[in-house]
Amino acid sequence: MQLLCTGFTQQHAFGKQLQAFHRLALPGPCPAPPRPQWNRNRVVRSAVALDGPDIATANPDQQPAVQLTAQDGDLLSTLDDKVQVAVAQPSYTVRILYRSRGTPLQDASDIWAHMGHSGWQFKLDVKLERQSDDPQVWTGSYLIPIKQLSASWHLETQMVFKGLVGGHERWDNKGGSNWTVAVEVAPGVGLVQALNPTYASTRELTSSLLLRLEALVASRLLTPEQGSVLRVLAWQHDMGLIKAYQEIRHSKDERQVAGVLAGRCSWLRPPGLNVVHIASEMAPVAKVGGLADVTASLAKAHQASGLLTEIILPKYDCIKYDDVKELKKMTTLQVPWGPDPNRTVETYVWSGLVDGLPVYFIEPNCTERYFWRGKFYGEPDDGARFTFFSRAALEFLAQRQHEAPDIIHCHDWQAAAVGPLLKETYRASGLSRTRAVLTIHNMAFQGHLNGAFLQHMGLTQRSAHVTSPDIMLDGNAAPPAPANGNGNPYAHMWLNLLKGAIVYADRITTVSPTYAHEVLGEEGKGLQHMLQRHRHKLAGVLNGLDYETWNPATDPCLPAHFTPEDTSGKRACKAAFLREVGLPFDGVLPGSNGHHSSNGNGAADGSGSPWGPNGRPLIAIVSRLTQQKGLHLMKAGLKAAVAAGAQVVVLGTAPDPKDQAEWEALAREVGAGSDARIILRHDEAMSHRIFAASDMLLVPSMFEPCGLTQLIALRYGTVPVVRETGGLADTVRDVAKGVPEHEKNGFTFTAKDAPAVEHALQRAINAYRDGRSWWQHELMPRIMRQDFGWTQSANTYQRIYTEAMH
Numbered sequence: 001m002q003l004l005c006t007g008f009t010q011q012h013a014f015g016k017q018l019q020a021f022h023r024l025a026l027p028g029p030c031p032a033p034p035r036p037q038w039n040r041n042r043v044v045r046s047a048v049a050l051d052g053p054d055i056a057t058a059n060p061d062q063q064p065a066v067q068l069t070a071q072d073g074d075l076l077s078t079l080d081d082k083v084q085v086a087v088a089q090p091s092y093t094v095r096i097l098y099r100s101r102g103t104p105l106q107d108a109s110d111i112w113a114h115m116g117h118s119g120w121q122f123k124l125d126v127k128l129e130r131q132s133d134d135p136q137v138w139t140g141s142y143l144i145p146i147k148q149l150s151a152s153w154h155l156e157t158q159m160v161f162k163g164l165v166g167g168h169e170r171w172d173n174k175g176g177s178n179w180t181v182a183v184e185v186a187p188g189v190g191l192v193q194a195l196n197p198t199y200a201s202t203r204e205l206t207s208s209l210l211l212r213l214e215a216l217v218a219s220r221l222l223t224p225e226q227g228s229v230l231r232v233l234a235w236q237h238d239m240g241l242i243k244a245y246q247e248i249r250h251s252k253d254e255r256q257v258a259g260v261l262a263g264r265c266s267w268l269r270p271p272g273l274n275v276v277h278i279a280s281e282m283a284p285v286a287k288v289g290g291l292a293d294v295t296a297s298l299a300k301a302h303q304a305s306g307l308l309t310e311i312i313l314p315k316y317d318c319i320k321y322d323d324v325k326e327l328k329k330m331t332t333l334q335v336p337w338g339p340d341p342n343r344t345v346e347t348y349v350w351s352g353l354v355d356g357l358p359v360y361f362i363e364p365n366c367t368e369r370y371f372w373r374g375k376f377y378g379e380p381d382d383g384a385r386f387t388f389f390s391r392a393a394l395e396f397l398a399q400r401q402h403e404a405p406d407i408i409h410c411h412d413w414q415a416a417a418v419g420p421l422l423k424e425t426y427r428a429s430g431l432s433r434t435r436a437v438l439t440i441h442n443m444a445f446q447g448h449l450n451g452a453f454l455q456h457m458g459l460t461q462r463s464a465h466v467t468s469p470d471i472m473l474d475g476n477a478a479p480p481a482p483a484n485g486n487g488n489p490y491a492h493m494w495l496n497l498l499k500g501a502i503v504y505a506d507r508i509t510t511v512s513p514t515y516a517h518e519v520l521g522e523e524g525k526g527l528q529h530m531l532q533r534h535r536h537k538l539a540g541v542l543n544g545l546d547y548e549t550w551n552p553a554t555d556p557c558l559p560a561h562f563t564p565e566d567t568s569g570k571r572a573c574k575a576a577f578l579r580e581v582g583l584p585f586d587g588v589l590p591g592s593n594g595h596h597s598s599n600g601n602g603a604a605d606g607s608g609s610p611w612g613p614n615g616r617p618l619i620a621i622v623s624r625l626t627q628q629k630g631l632h633l634m635k636a637g638l639k640a641a642v643a644a645g646a647q648v649v650v651l652g653t654a655p656d657p658k659d660q661a662e663w664e665a666l667a668r669e670v671g672a673g674s675d676a677r678i679i680l681r682h683d684e685a686m687s688h689r690i691f692a693a694s695d696m697l698l699v700p701s702m703f704e705p706c707g708l709t710q711l712i713a714l715r716y717g718t719v720p721v722v723r724e725t726g727g728l729a730d731t732v733r734d735v736a737k738g739v740p741e742h743e744k745n746g747f748t749f750t751a752k753d754a755p756a757v758e759h760a761l762q763r764a765i766n767a768y769r770d771g772r773s774w775w776q777h778e779l780m781p782r783i784m785r786q787d788f789g790w791t792q793s794a795n796t797y798q799r800i801y802t803e804a805m806h
Contacts, residue, residue, distance in 0.1 A: 066137045068097045075183060075191045085181045087155065087191065092144040094157055094181070098128060101136040103172045104785070108163030115142045117157040118306075120795055122148050125162075153185040154236065168742075176547045176789040184239050200548065202237070203303060203356035208326055209234045209245045210310075210358045211351040212257065217401045218331045221258035224401040229265045231402060235272075235308045240264060273406040273801055274308040278393050280376065280386060280414035282313055283549075284684070285320045285354050288376050289624065290543070290708045291411060291441050294511065297546035298797065299357050301790035307798070310405075312393045314371045314386075315350055315361035324359070327352035333399065335364070335392045337456050339488065347392050362392045378655075383449035383497065387457060390417035391425075398429040407801045409437045410505070413447030416497040417457065419504030420466060425458040435804040437797075438505035439541075440498070442705050443525045444628065448474055451493030460490075467493055470530075472500035502530055506804040508538045509797075511706035512727030516540030523703055523726075541797060542730055543706040544790030545715060550688075552716050552784075557688035562717070564781040570692060570717055571614055577693035578618070581677045583647055587615025612772040617646045617765055620694035620718065622687050622709050625654035625663055625680075630723065633700035635666070636754035637721075637761055638676060641698075644765045648676040651683065651690055691716040696764055700757050704728045710746070711788045717780040720746040721764050723757070731788065735767070735779070745783040 068084045070076035076086045084097040096113050100106050111130075116123035128138035142159075146152050158180050160173035183191050210231060217227035233241045241264045248257050277299055281292035295311060303309040313319075321327065330351045334344035350361040364370050370385040379385065393415075397405060410418045419436050451467060454460050466472045467490065474496035502508060508531075510516040515523070516538055524531050531538060552570070553563050559576040562569030571587060578585040611617070619641045623629045638648050654660035660680065667678035679686070691697070697713040699722040706727030710720040714731075722728040732746040733739045747767075749760040768775055 066097070066131050066134045068095060068139075075193070077181065077193070079179060079181075083179055085179075087181065087183050092146060092149075092155060094142040094144065096126070096128070096140050096142065096159065098138045098161055099136060100138060100161075100163070100172075103161075104170045105161060105163040105165060105172050106136065108165045108170070111138045111161060111163035113140055113142065114160045114162055115157060116159070117144055117155065118148060120158060120305075120791070154182075155184075156180065156182040171785075171787075173787060175551070175553070176787045176791075178791065200356050202242075203300065204325070204353055205242060205246060205249070206234055206237060206303075207353050207356055207358040208249060209242065210308075211326065211330075211353070212245070212249075213261070214351060214400075215328070215330050216254065216258050216261070219254065221254055222262060226262050226265055228402040230261055231308070233264060235274075235306075238264070272306040272308065273798075273805070274403070275302060275310075275407045275409055275801065276397065276405040277309070277311045277409045277411065278390065278415040278418055279311065279411040280314060280389070281411075282311055282354060282359065285323045285359075286313060286316055286318075286376060287684075290511075290706065293546065293708055294439075294441070294543050295411060296355055296357065297544060297549075297790055298794060300355070300546065300548070301544070301794035302797070303357065305794060305798070309357065311354070311357060311359045312396070313359060313361055314389050315348075315363035316376060317372045318374055318376065319361075323354060325353040327361075330360070331396075331399075333392065333395050335388070335395045336458060337366075337388055337391065339452070339455050341455065345388070345392075347395075349396050360393075360396065362389055362396070364388060364392065383447055384453060384456070386414040386447065387417040387449055387453060387497070390415055391421055391457065394418060394421055394426045394429075394431065397434075398426055398431055404431050404434045406433075406805060407435055407437055409439065410501060411439050412441045413445055413498040413501075416447055416501035417449075419501035420459065420472065421457060423504045424462050424466065435506040435801075436501075436504065437507045437509065437800060437804055438501045439509045439511065440519070440705075441511055443498075443519050443523060443527065444703075446499065446525070446527065447497035449495045449497055451490030451495055452488040453495070454490050455488070463490060466500065467495070470533075471503050472496060474499065475526075496527075499527055499530055502527065502534055505537065507800050508534065509800065510538070510540045511543045512730045513540035513542065514729045515703075515705045515726040518703070518726060539796075539800060541793050541800070542727060542788075543708060543711075544793045545708065545711040545788050547715070547789050550691075550712050550715050552692055555688055555692070557685045558692050559689075562692075564717075564784040567717055567776070567780055567784075570780075573689065573692040574614070574618060574694070577649075577689050578647070580689070581649060581679070583649075583677060584674050585615050587611070588613035610769055611645075612769075614695070614772075614776070617641075617695040617768045618693060619646050619648045619696045619698055619721075619761070620690050620713075621648070621650040621652065621698050622690055623652045623699070625652045625659055626656070627659075628702055628704075630700035630702050630752075630757075631659060633723070633752070633754065633757045634698065637698050637700060637757045638666075638670075640754075640758040641761050641765070642670075642675045644762060646675075646761075646765055649690055649694070650676075650678040651681075651687055653680055653682055691718055694718045695768060696721055696761075698757070698761070699723070699728060701725060701728065702752065707731070714745060714783045714786055714788065717784045719764065719775075719779065719783065721757075721760050722746060722748055723752070724748045724750045736763070742782065742786075745779075745786060 068076060068086050070086055074086055074088050078084050082099045082103060086095040100108060105111055111128045113126045113128055115126050126140045126142050128140040131137040131139060158178045160178050162169060162171045183193060185191060213227050213230050216222040217224055244260055244264055248260050251257050277295055279295045281287055282295045283292040299309045299311055327350060329348055331349045333347045335347045337345045346365040348363040352359055370388055373379055408418055422431060422436050454463050459466050469475060472495045474494040510519060520528055520532055553561050558573055560569035560572035575585040575589055621634055625631060641648050654663055663678060663680055670676040691712050697718050697720045699710050699720060701723055704726040710722055710728060710732055713720045720732050722732045732748055733743045734748040735744040747760045747764040749756040
């Protein structure tokens, strides 16, 4: 309460600071008008309220009695039926109107707007005033000094709302994505609504422009200087440039396109960092596990916050090319590679759009056919394949015609060679100011390379250094048979790629705070002493969830949609999925006027069944079926759940043939019954339907760096039952433990034996059966409102990037 009051006091101080600004002419592309000229604008994204009571939705046809009024020259936007925003210039006063009716803050005694701008770099709690005409309408003002903006003609501010309801703090952040208002000064026009970088359409248009600029510079239709300036303009989402490009985007006349774009040049200071992600996976085009989701989601979050974000991937033959837009061959490189120091590999660099993001694909034209194997991993020369990929990516960045990136963000061992290559080989090739950030997604996979490849990497002159036990020499793993190293003095050595990246990276992250602590011990998998030596560079940053992809209110994979305020669609999803896999649904179908499902055996209204209208609990396992994921606990949990009367569905594949055969036998065993189904394949759309249909998700991992399935489950109102390790311990709070009520969201256990998982499942099943109203009306809406989006984690990465640059 004191913190909120302090924020309110600071808001008045901002007003005093601005008095001097009001007398100044507005800098920028248009002259300052004699009176406030900034109009009101606002762009919205939905967010998740962290907690709140069940509330009725206001009548959308009823015109609100209280409205914001705009004066001449202002810009007024009605974001939805809850929020209006007005922006005035040059005072940079943002006025807010918030309607709390039908939100988690209905009947709040006090409400604050938690405001921020410039990617939340500056933020303030603004206390709102209740309007006498309507007690559910609140208004307030947020004042922004011009000096806090990187571009005085562009304003973007974000907001969420919090308040006190019944003495408890509640939040309304509209589905986890916040409200955003963005306005710009258009020459000769005044204030206009800016393009919203959080929209997929804007992201795709901007990324297409960035790739087009790259191609135009490479073909010499634009000078490097023009390309650099236009990249900055695109990076800042300059409305004039982007709209000009929108009109000519599909033109085949490259000279015409270059001419139009060249006419938009002006010199601007870059608003943020240029970050290039080098990774082996990216959803949805090249996905094996959670790495793919993180690469895409983090890049989208950073691009929306003002970073210039690009991704470099191998051009596998098994990429889902239908999901790559505007794919074209952009340039050809000669990448040094081979035992002969004069040998180079002709390498094509392709560009394309993936989910609206700019992506470059590396395709070597060599006899090894590194990425023409029909799969992503699992080849005996994986170390060589991805070391070449890392070198080719750096070669591409070093030869580009504009400034080097500020940060190269390397993901896992497949991009680990970037660290030593950047510092030892490419420092003198134009990348001296570029910093490397390494994210370790799973310490169990480290990447091993025969020492004969030191020549391929251009590291022979530094061999005595890089092959020392404190740098890259592998003293732990038993690597595969060596490559042909005839006469090579280093062929008897083995290099640990992840170890080298730990040494050379400027900053290191793991994908959860708990895992960052665990890797300093036995979860370091032999590298714990190296990590302890470099712990000053180490931080744990929890992965977020892409709320664009995982949203039960809009998910195109679902037969029905639902929200925390109306969860009836989840029961419809459950009934439809059980019918899909041939299992009975013994609950009450939504809209059936109380008639029980024909497959069930309960009373007509469900009240006579011990399980209630939602039927028996459906417990899901959606996972790779590996020892890391706790195979023995999965099987024990499956049998215990069925014995307790629940239904179980398993979706996944086992890379080990022995494990796969055991699961196939178990699938045949349970396939004829009415209690369980085991589906042994990768099926992204089905996973969406399973998360929506299930009541619980079992995640019994032996270790789990972060885990995304439990975050997806929470988003879809599916209660996680997890073993407390890594990111699972950071995200799931047991309902029976002494934590704040709004944080409680699942059932946990710590031991690695069958009784532990059986007891946790039994607790969850008992709670589902005996606390039906609490489960349906409190627990499910609560976990759906919890915010595990990327905003906070993306901001943490920005701070890490900034630290790495200094």
